[in-house]
Structures are given as structure tokens and as C-alpha cells.
Amino acid sequence: MAPTYLIGLDFGTDSARGVLVDAATGAQEAYHVHPYRHGVVTGRLGPTPLPPGFALQVPADYVEAAEAILRAIGAGREVAAIGLDFTASSPLPARVDGTALADTRPDEPHAQVKLWKHAAQAEAERLSTMGGAHLANFGGKLSGEWLLAKAAEMAGEAPALWAETARFIEAGDWLVWQLTGREARSLDFAAYKAQYLGTYPDTGIPGLAGRLTPPQPVGTAAGRLTDAWSARTGILGAPVVAVAVIDSHVVLPAIGATAPGTFVGALGTSAAFLLLDAETRPLPSGLEGAAFGAVLPDLWCAEAGQAAFGDVLMWFVRAFPRGATIAESFDAYTEEARRLGPGAGGLVALDWFSGNRVPLADANLTGLLLGLGLQTTAAEIYRALVEGLCFGTRAILDLALAAGVPVGRVVMTSGLAHRNTFLVQVLADVLGRPVEVPDVENPTALGAALHGAVAAGVVPDFTAAAERYGARSASLYTPDPGAAVLYEGLYGEYRRLAADDTLRTAMRALKRARR
Incomplete structure (x- = not known):
């Protein structure tokens, strides 16, 4: 047959x-x-x-x-x-x-x-x-x-x-x-x-x-x-x-994320985050939105995101190449940045290169790199951009935790989560939590196939789809205690910059001038 x-x-x-x-x-x-x-x-x-x-x-x-x-x-x-x-x-x-x-x-x-x-x-x-x-x-x-x-x-x-x-x-x-x-x-x-x-x-x-x-x-x-x-x-x-x-949203059954208490990130050109919850509760302040049963039946799902994620790093390696190809430039910058310590060069970056989704929902905000000096190296800038992206993710998770949403698992998937192990390790250090990256090929396309399987009755529901076709294992990134302590201070500076109304006013004015 x-x-x-x-x-x-x-x-x-x-x-x-x-x-x-x-x-x-x-x-x-x-x-x-x-x-x-x-x-x-x-x-x-x-x-x-x-x-x-x-x-x-x-x-x-x-x-x-x-x-x-x-x-x-x-x-x-x-x-x-x-x-x-x-x-x-x-x-x-x-x-x-x-x-x-x-x-x-x-x-x-x-x-x-x-x-x-x-x-x-x-x-x-x-x-x-x-x-x-x-x-x-x-x-x-x-x-x-x-x-x-x-x-x-x-x-x-x-x-x-x-x-x-x-x-x-x-x-x-x-x-x-x-x-x-x-x-x-x-x-x-x-x-x-x-x-x-x-x-x-x-x-x-x-x-x-x-x-x-x-x-x-x-x-x-x-x-x-x-x-x-x-x-x-x-x-x-x-x-x-x-x-x-x-x-x-489609990746959830492919990566085995179908239970409440899971914080899921899809890290691509932009980043989207999903928070699965069994309880009805007010939307955590600053998050983008929530709906019941729209992502998975019988679960609430709160959504948030960063308007630019991989796009930020792609901009940098294209503007300041380190190799004959984009891939070579990424490899060179990643390896050099990996050898540096947290906050190398005394830099902090705001990740708003395509505006801010959470908590400000303002597409007119712009990126920021603070702490530049005559000794600053390109690798230090690259590392600061990676750290800024991770700070942006932590700011989103912190909003959920402050609202009392229980988070037991942190799961990251999609392109960057699989390709850039350095970034995921920095993310674990910044969050101070273990980060899982399910070992599954093509998780987004596979997730789409599993939605088809449920629709056609090949499997009875999404939990069954995850058990039958989803990831069987995951790579686990555990936070380095020393790095996590250093990142607490740097994250405090990120939050100070993000809360500065004067900076935001200047960003909007400069963006209007660029037009």
C-alpha cells in the first residue's frame, strides 16, 4: 500500500x-x-x-x-x-x-x-x-x-x-x-x-x-x-x-508546547512570543493581546513580540561585513563576540530598530546604541546588539511574571534559535532561566502540516499531533551564574533607557527628519 x-x-x-x-x-x-x-x-x-x-x-x-x-x-x-x-x-x-x-x-x-x-x-x-x-x-x-x-x-x-x-x-x-x-x-x-x-x-x-x-x-x-x-x-x-x-503560532504542536505555563518564542526576522495559560486573567500590562481558544482549543494565549530581531543582526553584518558572504560575516562576528564578556566595551543597545511593539506599540521609535568610544570594536557592537535583543525578550517575560502568570518552561524555536547558539546562551543568561530549543527540523512548516493532520482527522487533536509527530528531544541552555549577575546590572540600564520619555521624543523627531 x-x-x-x-x-x-x-x-x-x-x-x-x-x-x-x-x-x-x-x-x-x-x-x-x-x-x-x-x-x-x-x-x-x-x-x-x-x-x-x-x-x-x-x-x-x-x-x-x-x-x-x-x-x-x-x-x-x-x-x-x-x-x-x-x-x-x-x-x-x-x-x-x-x-x-x-x-x-x-x-x-x-x-x-x-x-x-x-x-x-x-x-x-x-x-x-x-x-x-x-x-x-x-x-x-x-x-x-x-x-x-x-x-x-x-x-x-x-x-x-x-x-x-x-x-x-x-x-x-x-x-x-x-x-x-x-x-x-x-x-x-x-x-x-x-x-x-x-x-x-x-x-x-x-x-x-x-x-x-x-x-x-x-x-x-x-x-x-x-x-x-x-x-x-x-x-x-x-x-x-x-x-x-x-x-x-503554528509551531506549538511541532515543538511539544501545548500545555499551560509555557513561554514560547519564535525567533526570526522579528520575534513573536506566546504565553499559554489555563486561567482567565487580565492581560498583563504592556503585552499586545490575548484570546481564548484561537491558538489552541481551551487555552488562553497572550501574545507579544519584538518588531525587529534577526533583522537587527542582518542589518549589522550587511553594513559592516566581515566575510565574502553573509554567512561568513555572521560566523566571524559570532565567534569573536562569544570570546567577549557580558557588556564588553560598556555598551547597551535598545532593540527598537523597527519600532517597539511591547509595551509601547509605537512604530516611530528607533534603535539606540549607548556607550560608544574610540576603542569600541565591531565585535563589541555586535555583542551589544545581541544582548539588547535578549533584554527586550526579558522585558516581555517580566511583564507576564509581574501579572502573576505562571511560567514553568521557556521554549525557543525557529531560525535563529537553531542557528545561533551564542544568542540562545546569552538569552538564558539574561533571563536567568533554562531555555529549551526543541530538536526538530523545519518546526514552522511541520507545525502547519500538523494543523492539516488535525483538520483531516489523521489525529484527534493537537496534543495527539505533538505526541505523534512533534519533537522528541530538546537542546537545553542553562544560565551561567556569573554572567547572569552581570546582566542584572546591564538590564537595569536597558530599562532606564527604555523608560526615558526624552529619548523617545528625540527618536520620533529624528525619524520624521529622515523622511
Whole structure:
């Protein structure tokens, strides 16, 4: 009897990737990456100059990537289920039949996907001042990265295009629509990025309610892969396609994090943190938001994040290379920084290079490096940037602990957690806690496959999916007591800088001047 497979599709910032999993053994049999043809669109869209801060993507790139990956890993194979995850919030306007407006308006910025790193900050601040019950679990404020702010931006700046829009939809939900021929929104996206709580909030955005549809819980079937997509990709059978999931959320079953008291970090270009809790409690002050049953059934999940994480280190090694390639530069800086002690060179960095998500929700803040002198070395700067990122993570965890949320495990996953062991050790030292990095390949794409498995009934629930297909072991990073003591003082200086209103005012002014 021929084996049956699961497919997980992970749509990231620069590329999409897919993994093929044997449904019987759990072995990952194939993996494929496909870069987006247009990448992240900034500066100019065709002949159209883009305003500062615009970060767009082209919806057709997602379709191209999905087809290429499904064909590469699925052709000729019997597939039971497909799951997929996406960056968020990355919404786009579409017609009532699912056609993206970008297909017919390729030079219109507001017709494209507003990528997660595109921040409609002015609209977020305006909507936040209006208040409303939908903000109760979101600290009383919206983020400029979320769907409501981006919808308001489009409606205000491109009213003619908004009038053509029948659906304003997350890119992940839109791609599920393309694969199945059915619109099936995810409760995960709706709860965290559109503040859905039984209904979508009334924020006064003209006609928004008619452009949104009720969502379905994660782990449910959106539909089956259409015959047309089966023919395009060579996939056999009629696989169930699960509703989409936010990329940082989808990893939980793959890394065995399905129980309360777990603090999970997905460390990529940005960092997202999830705090699983069995109890109903007020949102810890400063965290981004919380919802019940949207990430995993029957659990609360509070969310937070750092708007730039790996992006900060990538900026540095590109601006100040130490090798012929990016990889060589990373290796050189990491090894030199590893030999230095905590706070080498007397430097402290604020990690707000793409603004601050927690606790300030302000995309207009900027990074800071304090303590530079004529003796400062490049490796000391690199180490300070790593430490600043870890301080930002600790600030998030401290908010949860201060609110009385029990945290028994700290689990880190995704690209940087697996590639940069130096960074994870610094993180353990800064947190003063053991940090687990589950030993599992392609955890995000695997997590997407496991959502497909639940949706198709291959396994009964996410706990069973984790036990059958998830990580079997983890690398454990334990804090160095001496380093942890030194970091207490440095972290105090980080907190002092982060709380300085004068610094924040200067950051905003300098960012306006740069425009």
C-alpha cells in the first residue's frame, strides 16, 4: 500500500517553504524553498514611488510559490492534508470571487498585500483613541501592523480602490481560498489581528463589516484541494486543506508546547512570543493581546513580540561585513563576540530598530546604541546588539511574571534559535532561566502540516499531533551564574533607557527628519 503524506506550507517574509511528512512514520521526506519573485516591495512599486514605511508584497507571488512547492514535494504522492501558515498581519483587498485587486491594479500600492512590517501607525493611534470593548484584551490600543489599521489606511487614502474591494482578507486566508475555492477565514488571524470576539468591532471604517466574514477555529477543514490545483501540482487524492494559522503560532504542536505555563518564542526576522495559560486573567500590562481558544482549543494565549530581531543582526553584518558572504560575516562576528564578556566595551543597545511593539506599540521609535568610544570594536557592537535583543525578550517575560502568570518552561524555536547558539546562551543568561530549543527540523512548516493532520482527522487533536509527530528531544541552555549577575546590572540600564520619555521624543523627531 502506498504511503500517505501530510504537507505543511510556511509563508515567510522573503520566501515560502514546504515539508512533506509521512503520515505513518512522521519522517520528513522532502523539503522545498521558493523565494518570492518580487520579494518585499519598498521604495517603488513599478513606476509608482512608495511613501516611507510602505512594505508590500504581490499576491501572485504566493500562488507561484504554493504551486512550485506543492509540485516539488507532492507530485505523484497521495496526500491526506495540507496546512499552511503566514506572516501576520498581511491583509489584501479582493473581489467577491477571491480575485486579488492587485491582479488588475498592479501599480496601485493599496491593492497589494500590506506586509506585517508595514505599519499604519497614524490610523492605529486614531482608532485606539476611539476606545471600545474590542480593545479590552489588547491593552487598550491597536498596532499599526494589524488589519483594522491597514483597512482604515486603505479606506482613507484610496477610497476608489476601497469601493472596489469586496473582501479585505489576511493573505493566509486568501491563499486557502485559492487552494480550495472556498473562503474560510481563520479565528487565529481574526482574533489577534482584527480583534474578533464573536463579532468584528465597529470602528467606523466605511463598509468594513461587509468585507469581513466569520472565521473558523484552527484545526478545522477549510475545504479540499480543488481538481484544478491537483492537476497543476500532480498531487493525488483530494487532500483536506486546513484553515490558515499565524506563523509564530503554528509551531506549538511541532515543538511539544501545548500545555499551560509555557513561554514560547519564535525567533526570526522579528520575534513573536506566546504565553499559554489555563486561567482567565487580565492581560498583563504592556503585552499586545490575548484570546481564548484561537491558538489552541481551551487555552488562553497572550501574545507579544519584538518588531525587529534577526533583522537587527542582518542589518549589522550587511553594513559592516566581515566575510565574502553573509554567512561568513555572521560566523566571524559570532565567534569573536562569544570570546567577549557580558557588556564588553560598556555598551547597551535598545532593540527598537523597527519600532517597539511591547509595551509601547509605537512604530516611530528607533534603535539606540549607548556607550560608544574610540576603542569600541565591531565585535563589541555586535555583542551589544545581541544582548539588547535578549533584554527586550526579558522585558516581555517580566511583564507576564509581574501579572502573576505562571511560567514553568521557556521554549525557543525557529531560525535563529537553531542557528545561533551564542544568542540562545546569552538569552538564558539574561533571563536567568533554562531555555529549551526543541530538536526538530523545519518546526514552522511541520507545525502547519500538523494543523492539516488535525483538520483531516489523521489525529484527534493537537496534543495527539505533538505526541505523534512533534519533537522528541530538546537542546537545553542553562544560565551561567556569573554572567547572569552581570546582566542584572546591564538590564537595569536597558530599562532606564527604555523608560526615558526624552529619548523617545528625540527618536520620533529624528525619524520624521529622515523622511
